[in-house]
Amino acid sequence: MTPKVTVDTIAVVTRDIFATLSADGGDLLSGDRGSREIVSTVEITGAWNGTVCLSCSVAAGRHAASAMFDMEDSELSPAEITDALGELVNMVGGNIKSLLPGPSQLSLPTVHSEGPFELPGHLELANEVMFSWTAEPVVVTLWNRTS
Amino acid sequence: MKALVVDDSRSMRAIVSRILHKAGIDEVIQAGDGRQAIEVLEGSGLPDLVLVDWHMPIMSGIEFVTAVHGRSEWRSMTIMMVTTENEQGQILRALEAGAHEYLIKPFTPEALMEKLVLLGLDCTTGTGQTSGGAWE
Numbered sequence: 001m002t003p004k005v006t007v008d009t010i011a012v013v014t015r016d017i018f019a020t021l022s023a024d025g026g027d028l029l030s031g032d033r034g035s036r037e038i039v040s041t042v043e044i045t046g047a048w049n050g051t052v053c054l055s056c057s058v059a060a061g062r063h064a065a066s067a068m069f070d071m072e073d074s075e076l077s078p079a080e081i082t083d084a085l086g087e088l089v090n091m092v093g094g095n096i097k098s099l100l101p102g103p104s105q106l107s108l109p110t111v112h113s114e115g116p117f118e119l120p121g122h123l124e125l126a127n128e129v130m131f132s133w134t135a136e137p138v139v140v141t142l143w144n145r146t147s
Numbered sequence: 148m149k150a151l152v153v154d155d156s157r158s159m160r161a162i163v164s165r166i167l168h169k170a171g172i173d174e175v176i177q178a179g180d181g182r183q184a185i186e187v188l189e190g191s192g193l194p195d196l197v198l199v200d201w202h203m204p205i206m207s208g209i210e211f212v213t214a215v216h217g218r219s220e221w222r223s224m225t226i227m228m229v230t231t232e233n234e235q236g237q238i239l240r241a242l243e244a245g246a247h248e249y250l251i252k253p254f255t256p257e258a259l260m261e262k263l264v265l266l267g268l269d270c271t272t273g274t275g276q277t278s279g280g281a282w283e
Contacts, residue, residue, distance in 0.1 A: 020253040068158035070165060080158070087156040090202070091252045094231020102234050106202055108155070 004099040005142060010129045013095040014054075014140050017088065018133060021067040031130045034137025037061075040085040040111040041119070042093035046104025049145040051123055052093035054085065060136035061085050061113075082111045092140060122147045148268070149174040149192075153184040153211065154200040154229070159252075163198055163229065166256045170263060172196070181206025185214060193224055196268060198250075201230035201241070209244055216245030225266050229254070 015028045036055040043051050056064075058081075065084035066073050086109035097106055123143035131138040150172050152163045157179075164175045176194065178184035180203040188194075197215075201208040208228055215221045227248040228241045238249050248262050 017253045020255055065158065069161050083156055084158045087158050090156070091231050094233065094252065097231075098233045103236065104234075106231065108202060108204060 005096060005127060007127055007129050009099055010092075010096065010127055010140055010142065011131075013099075014092055014129065014131065014138075017091045017095070018064075018138075021064060026134060028131040028133050028138065031132030031137055031139075033130055033139055034132075036137055036139060038081070038085055038111065038113045039117045040089035040109055042089050042109045043107040044093065044097050044100065044104050045107070047101040048104055050126065051119060051143040051145070052089060052096055053119065053141045053143060054089040054092055054138070055141075056085070056133075056138040057136045058113075060133055060138050063134050063136070064088060078113070082113060085109075085113075086111045096142065119143060148172045148196070149176070149194040150196040150198065151176050151178060151184060151187060151194040152198050153178045153181065153203070153208065154198075155179050155203040156200070159200065159229075163259070166259050167198075169256065170260055180204055181208060181211030181214070184211055188215070188221060193221060195225060196263075196266075197224050197226045198229045199226065199246075201228060201232040201237075209241055212241060212244045212246050225268065227262060227266070229259075 018028045035057055037058050038061045039055040041051050041053045061081045062073055062076055065076050065081045068084045069080055090109045094106055097104055122145055124146050126144040127142040129140045150167050152160050154160045160177045167175050178187050182205045199208040199211055212226055226246045227250060228246045229250045231252045233251045241249060248266055250259060250262050
């Protein structure tokens with residue numbers, strides 16, 4: 001159903017995005033699921049329907065926000081971390097959308113950072129790519145809507 | 148030279164504004180959606196350049212571009228869409244609606260600078276002449 005979207009293409013898209021953040025963040029490396037407290041999602045609707053999800057640790061989220069806002073970690077508010085993670089999943093989702101059958105629409109991003117997070121039950125995992133960024137976990141998943 | 152950055156993401160507004168300042172644009176103002184941007188245009192004078200996201204709440208980028216194009220007194224502004232929206236049909240739609248250039252996220256500072264040069268914007272002097280090497 002999604003021949004152009006593979007683990008490899010998701011990895012390339014995500015690495016390209018993180019590469020534009022900041023040189024001192026280093027490259028996205030292969031990683032594992034780790035402990036992820038922040039989950040940002042964006043929905044794709046149209047010829048293909050599903051959800052792109054980017055989850056990471058608080059430390060990775062803070063590092064991304066610090067790079068994007070060009071602020072010291074100690075200056076960051078939760079709103080800035082939420083905003084940064086929303087924009088990151090927006091870029092990942094937008095670029096994955098271009099590889100999927102179209103036309104389709106991208107939703108505005110949502111970011112969840114408090115308490116346990118569960119995606120709706122009608123979503124089925126299509127791809128999962130696990131990274132390590134600044135020695136912290138970053139995971140991108142693509143979920144196919146089944147109903 | 149004056150620029151307006153329109154994006155619902157504060158982080159993206161910060162990134163774009165930082166690049167524009169480094170490129171030599173001395174005045175950069177921001178708006179969080181198309182409606183706010185319209186209010187800025189009505190209240191504080193026209194910028195030379197508007198960089199606008201596509202997907203925003205309240206008023207989207209394409210609605211903003213269409214609204215601007217509908218007012219002849221605003222057509223002197225140069226408009227660049229800066230967005231993750233990269234379907235060919237949508238890019239054409241934006242250009243037909245009145246956008247002058249299109250930059251797909253993610254982008255590097257160099258890519259944005261190249262677009263400014265393509266548009267004939269000399270950010271370092273405000274003379275409208277093209278120039279390069281603003282990053283060095």
